[in-house]
Amino acid sequence: xxxxxxxxxxxxxxxxxxxxxxxxxxxxxxxxxxxxxxxxxxxxxxxxxxxxxxxxxxxxxxxxxxxxxxxxxxxxxxxxxxxxxxxxxxxxxxxxxxxxxxxxxxxxxxxxxxxxxxxxxxxxxxxxxxxxxxxxxxxxxxxxxxxxxxxxxxxxxxxxxxxxxxxxxxxxxxxxxxxxxxxxxxxxxxxxxxxxxxxxxxxxxxxxxxxxxxxxxxxxxxxxxxxxxxxxxxxxxxxxxxxxxxxxxxxxxxxxxxxxxxxxxxxxxxxxxxxxxxxxxxxxxxxxxxxxxxxxxxxxxxxxxxxxxxxxxxxxxxxxxxxxxxxxxxxxxxxxxxxxxxxxxxxxxxxxxxxxxxxxxxxxxxxxxxxxxxxxxxxxxxxxxxxxxxxxxxxxxxxxxxxxxxxxxxxxxxxxxxxxxxxxxxxxxxxxxxxxxx
Amino acid sequence: xxxxxxxxxxxxxxxxxxxxxxxxxxxxxxxxxxxxxxxxxxxxxxxxxxxxxxxxxxxxxxxxxxxxxxxxxxxxxxxxxxxxxxxxxxxxxxxxxxxxxxxxxxxxxxxxxxxxxxxxxxxxxxxxxxxxxxxxxxxxxxxxxxxxxxxxxxxxxxxxxxxxxxxxxxxxxxxxxxxxxxxxxxxxxxxxxxxxxxxxxxxxxxxxxxxxxxxxxxxxxxxxxxxxxxxxxxxxxxxxxxxxxxxxxxxxxxxxxxxxxxxxxxxxxxxxxxxxxxxxxxxxxxxxxxxxxxxxxxxxxxxxxxxxxxxxxxxxxxxxxxxxxxxxxxxxxxxxxxxxxxxxxxxxxxxxxxxxxxxxxxxxxxxxxxxxxxxxxxxxxxxxxxxxxxxxxxxxxxxxxxxxxxxxxxxxxxxxxxxxxxxxxxxxxxxxxxxxxxxxxxxxxxxxxxxxxxxxxxxxxxxx
Numbered sequence: 001x002x003x004x005x006x007x008x009x010x011x012x013x014x015x016x017x018x019x020x021x022x023x024x025x026x027x028x029x030x031x032x033x034x035x036x037x038x039x040x041x042x043x044x045x046x047x048x049x050x051x052x053x054x055x056x057x058x059x060x061x062x063x064x065x066x067x068x069x070x071x072x073x074x075x076x077x078x079x080x081x082x083x084x085x086x087x088x089x090x091x092x093x094x095x096x097x098x099x100x101x102x103x104x105x106x107x108x109x110x111x112x113x114x115x116x117x118x119x120x121x122x123x124x125x126x127x128x129x130x131x132x133x134x135x136x137x138x139x140x141x142x143x144x145x146x147x148x149x150x151x152x153x154x155x156x157x158x159x160x161x162x163x164x165x166x167x168x169x170x171x172x173x174x175x176x177x178x179x180x181x182x183x184x185x186x187x188x189x190x191x192x193x194x195x196x197x198x199x200x201x202x203x204x205x206x207x208x209x210x211x212x213x214x215x216x217x218x219x220x221x222x223x224x225x226x227x228x229x230x231x232x233x234x235x236x237x238x239x240x241x242x243x244x245x246x247x248x249x250x251x252x253x254x255x256x257x258x259x260x261x262x263x264x265x266x267x268x269x270x271x272x273x274x275x276x277x278x279x280x281x282x283x284x285x286x287x288x289x290x291x292x293x294x295x296x297x298x299x300x301x302x303x304x305x306x307x308x309x310x311x312x313x314x315x316x317x318x319x320x321x322x323x324x325x326x327x328x329x330x331x332x333x334x335x336x337x338x339x340x341x342x343x344x345x346x347x348x349x350x351x352x353x354x355x356x357x358x359x360x361x362x363x364x365x366x367x368x369x370x371x372x373x374x375x376x377x378x379x380x381x382x383x384x385x386x387x388x389x390x391x392x393x394x395x396x397x398x399x400x401x402x403x404x405x406x407x408x409x410x411x412x413x414x415x416x417x418x419x420x421x422x423x424x425x426x427x428x429x430x431x432x433x434x435x436x437x438x
Numbered sequence: 439x440x441x442x443x444x445x446x447x448x449x450x451x452x453x454x455x456x457x458x459x460x461x462x463x464x465x466x467x468x469x470x471x472x473x474x475x476x477x478x479x480x481x482x483x484x485x486x487x488x489x490x491x492x493x494x495x496x497x498x499x500x501x502x503x504x505x506x507x508x509x510x511x512x513x514x515x516x517x518x519x520x521x522x523x524x525x526x527x528x529x530x531x532x533x534x535x536x537x538x539x540x541x542x543x544x545x546x547x548x549x550x551x552x553x554x555x556x557x558x559x560x561x562x563x564x565x566x567x568x569x570x571x572x573x574x575x576x577x578x579x580x581x582x583x584x585x586x587x588x589x590x591x592x593x594x595x596x597x598x599x600x601x602x603x604x605x606x607x608x609x610x611x612x613x614x615x616x617x618x619x620x621x622x623x624x625x626x627x628x629x630x631x632x633x634x635x636x637x638x639x640x641x642x643x644x645x646x647x648x649x650x651x652x653x654x655x656x657x658x659x660x661x662x663x664x665x666x667x668x669x670x671x672x673x674x675x676x677x678x679x680x681x682x683x684x685x686x687x688x689x690x691x692x693x694x695x696x697x698x699x700x701x702x703x704x705x706x707x708x709x710x711x712x713x714x715x716x717x718x719x720x721x722x723x724x725x726x727x728x729x730x731x732x733x734x735x736x737x738x739x740x741x742x743x744x745x746x747x748x749x750x751x752x753x754x755x756x757x758x759x760x761x762x763x764x765x766x767x768x769x770x771x772x773x774x775x776x777x778x779x780x781x782x783x784x785x786x787x788x789x790x791x792x793x794x795x796x797x798x799x800x801x802x803x804x805x806x807x808x809x810x811x812x813x814x815x816x817x818x819x820x821x822x823x824x825x826x827x828x829x830x831x832x833x834x835x836x837x838x839x840x841x842x843x844x845x846x847x848x849x850x851x852x853x854x855x856x857x858x859x860x861x862x863x864x865x866x867x868x869x870x871x872x873x874x875x876x877x878x879x880x881x882x883x884x885x886x887x888x889x890x891x892x893x894x895x896x897x898x899x900x901x902x
Contacts, residue, residue: 033696040501040523041778042516045489062485064506070486081482084559088478139698175698175819182700184819218894221665221901251475252578253614253621363824366813367846371614371621376846376896378824395822397665397848397896436665436896 001048001066007156010052010075017093018052018078019155021288021327022066028116029145032123039143040120049327050074051093054082058091090315095157097292100285105278106165108192111146119144122199123170129203130172134211138182139175144168149281153290161290165281167192172202176210183216183380183394185209190418191279209359212382216392218437219383225355226398226430227348227384230417232358233425236375237338239368240402241423244271244298245324245331246313253371255403256304263302265406268341271299273308275323275334282334282422286323293323293334302406308333337424341412345427348413350387356435357382357389358398373402379435396437405430440464440490442535444510445593449533451517452494453595456526459495460517461594463733465775468551469586474562476578477570482555489775494520498761502778535599540737544724546605546633550585553634558583561609561637568644569613572651575658577621578614581647583607585634592735602731606880607636608869611647615654622660622843624653625812625828629869629880631724653810653829660841663830663897669805670847670893671798671833676811676868678787678883681716683816684823684851689743691758691769691781692875693819700821700852704749710855712747713791720768720784726869727784727881734770734779741767743786744855755781773877780876787884791861795887798860800836806845806895807831807838814847821851846896854890862886 003020010018024046031039051060052075059082061074127142146168153161171188187206189197228236248254256264265271275293277283286292289311297305309317310325326332349357358381361367367377380394408431418424445462452460467487473480490513491504501523503516550558562581569579585607593599608629615622626649628641637643672680685701693699701709710716720738722728729738734756741751754762755770758781770779799807807830814825827845831838867884 036499037501037523038499039778040520042501042503042519043776044505044507044516045776046506060481060483062483065486065488066506073486077484080555081484084472084479084482084555086478087480139696182820184817362817362822363813363815363826363846366815366826367824369623371623374844374898376826376844376898378822378846378848378896395848395850395894397824397846397894399665399844399846399896399898434665434898436894436901 001068001071003154005068006071006074009071013075013079015052015054015075015078017156018050019093019153021049022152023047024150025147027147029143030120030123031141031143032127033141035124035127037120050078052078053091053093054079056091057082057085089312092311093155093157094159094290094311096159096290100292101276103276103283103285106283108166110194111166111168111192114194126172126199126203129199130174130207133203133207134176136176136178136211136214137174137207138177141173144170155290159290161286163284165284167279167281168194170197170199170202172206174206174210176214178214181214181216183210183213193279213380213392213394216380216394218395219356219393219435220438221436223432224435225352226433227352227355227357228428228430229357229359230415230425230427231419232361233338233428234417234419234423235361235364236402237425238419238421238423239364240370240373241333241336242370244308246307246309246317247331249307250313250316255373259304260306262304264304264403265299265302266409267302268409268412269299269302269406270297270339271336272297272339273333273336277335280335280422287325288327289325291321291323291325296322335418335422335424337416337418338412338426338428340414340416340426343411343413345413345415348411348427348429349384349389351429352384352387355384356393357384375400375402396435398433398435400433408432440508442599446535448492448513448517449593449595451514452492452521453531454528455521455524456529457494457496457521457524458529458531459595461493461592463491463775464591465489465588467586467588469584470550470555470558472559472562472583474566474581477566479559479562482559487774491775491778492517492520493778494524495757496524498757500757500778504775531595533595533597535593536597537599540730542603543721543730544631544728546635548634549587549605550607550634551587561643564643565609565611565647569611569647569651572648573615573655575615575617575655576613576651577616580612582610590733592731592733594735598735600731600735602729604631604729605633606631606726607634609643609646611650613651613654615651615658617658620658622654622657624650624657626650627869629726631726631728656829656841657843660843662899663806663842663845663895664899664902665895665897666902667892667894668902669802669889669891670895671802671805671807671887671889672811673809674862674864674866674885674887676883677808678868678885679811679814679870680825680854681788681885682783682786682881682883683814683825684821684854686783686786687816687874688821688851689752690783691752691754691762694752695758695761698819701749707749708747709749709852710744710747711858713861714744714747714855714858715742715789716744716787717741717789718743718753718783718786722785725785725867725882732768732770733772736766736768738784739768753781753783755779771876771879773879777876782874782876782879783872783881785867785882785884787865787867787882788861788886788888790863790865790886793860793862795862795864798862798887798889799833799838801860802833802836802889805833807833808845808847816851823851824848842897842899844897848894848896854893857891858888859891860889862888
């Protein structure tokens, strides 16, 4: 589609300002099962989202058919959509920032220098590696996926921004069984630098995690000292990130409303949103609204310093957008994480008298409620007595409130890891949580 | 739309190496979404989805590719790229595409694409007003409206060539009740394979909206649920999510074929209390999870998964059938052209038993009554499940007692099925979106009121 032609046609029909967000994606995925290639997907897609101001309201439309033939459809949809909006929030198309930081390391050719055949062979070998580690490993699913995304943002106020990112993911899903009990584990590395993929390490960690949980049973109900592993902590942080969104605050569904400057966590807790992190597809100099992104410590040493904004919420609060306006996700972080400390994971375990290391929390999308902060979640992990892991535990639930938990953080480890949604955390020591088991 | 000759050419190209199966899936979908918050319409968006997925297989091994481009050269190139995965001599497969035509089994009266945006937005306002009017403790209401017309064409190297049109619409209401101390949410989201007549002939918009507010207000005044093992009475309708998550997923070929499911190799065995009969039925007229064809171009059917406690059928797609040496059950589904199909549920429910709701409550001395369930998840390898209870009450001395909030049900699917000890006669279904390997698809869950003799209940109200 010729965007200039679209802009001209839109102006003729009374659309005051207009912006296109054009995205191209390439995807390649493989999955191996029992030595055979089980899944192999290649894809090449485009999507166009257009927003325009008509009679002071913002209309939007999305399409995967992107030809000059549908210019009329795009314009008519924007007008019809704008006409029904009655939100009185002031809307505008952004003319752009004076400066955009140059963010390096977001697109790396190295993943394309390895041929598909070699990647397949490597993943088949990865499955074998895991199987060979322990005879209790019953099944492994090994996978590799890579994707690239290019974005173009262009508007009638002269903004014209482009970016290109890519990354790849290698991992294993492992099922271990001792004949009676069956346990699963998941291990992966994500990067856009092929040399970061340590296949030995993925195999070893995946196998170790699955086998370690075999024979897990519930433990007695009660209050326990808790060590959330990096994965468990990130999975619990993830559904609560909306608390830091100015939209949640303005809609009065954030527990953090009115708490800027107050301590909302222990002084060990610092939460960062970093759009300049290398090797992440979430990074970039601008958000999907074309606003320059910024590095933020949302929580510094336990004190809430601010919220994430997009253009709309920033206007309402009379502040500058923090560059967190993203397509389809509203206000969303870029790479958000709890800042790691210096304690090692092993020392954290050693420091516990009577506690539980939680390695996995299930159902974090349904067992949490970011509006009240209350959670009640199925967990599995290890019982610790006097600094030593005694046995695996499963089928227990842990319950608490996320803000109470942040206040009860006694230390954070040095092992930061990000989940699939680029939410990250190191392992975190918590004073106590209520555990329901036997 | 793509000409039949072009589809044939693409399929032929895909078979120029040693592959024995090729399939083309074309999707043309038009969707409208609208949302309202705090009494104001916030967003209205039309979207056009168009794409083509090509699948090439040998035995049960398959490769998949997709693109938005309907151009011949792009499609032939994609077919050719995919074919390279199966090096070797062509198998010489000959076929003709004959279009199979059956009437649409889920006819709609008013195509949503022919209804003005104003009329759709009016539903948002009506729901909002009703939900607010329910009670002064309701301080926030959000309403979402979605409809779409999805046209798909499915053709394969076995000569299958079908067109299917799926028209769906849904209205979801989220109410928040608040007082000085806390906030609680209530949700209700009915939908169906209907046109716009859904809102005048099938549901009452105001009642549906007030139900969301009722739950929120009820939970605002609830105590924290105590924790421990206890009998749990799970009510009809969305309560069926427990079966969907804890058992349904483990009966899908996706996990069964690889031996990753606890129910692998258990066909013919007793896996549930004999009171339990469970069905997955893709043919229920105009139901949310129904379709005329599955996404592999086969007519949808009704599957009896469990009959009187005995496992009678899995849900199997074409390729997993080869792996399992079993017959397909026409269970291949996918969100869109961006996903290869795999075995999925349609409308899945526990069938009616003999007990009345009153009998079940009366027979329970102490336990939890889970009137409304929230979401949940399950690990198909272990069967471990967890569900949030969105509206719960304690049962004391055979009577429904105080409301409780924050309850979670935890257990394993295999155990829970065996522990179902009462099954009601009030079957009801409810709508959900199910996310799995082939994307997010509409499914109905359902059941009559059932009792599970013992489940671990998690909550913050201390041990029982």
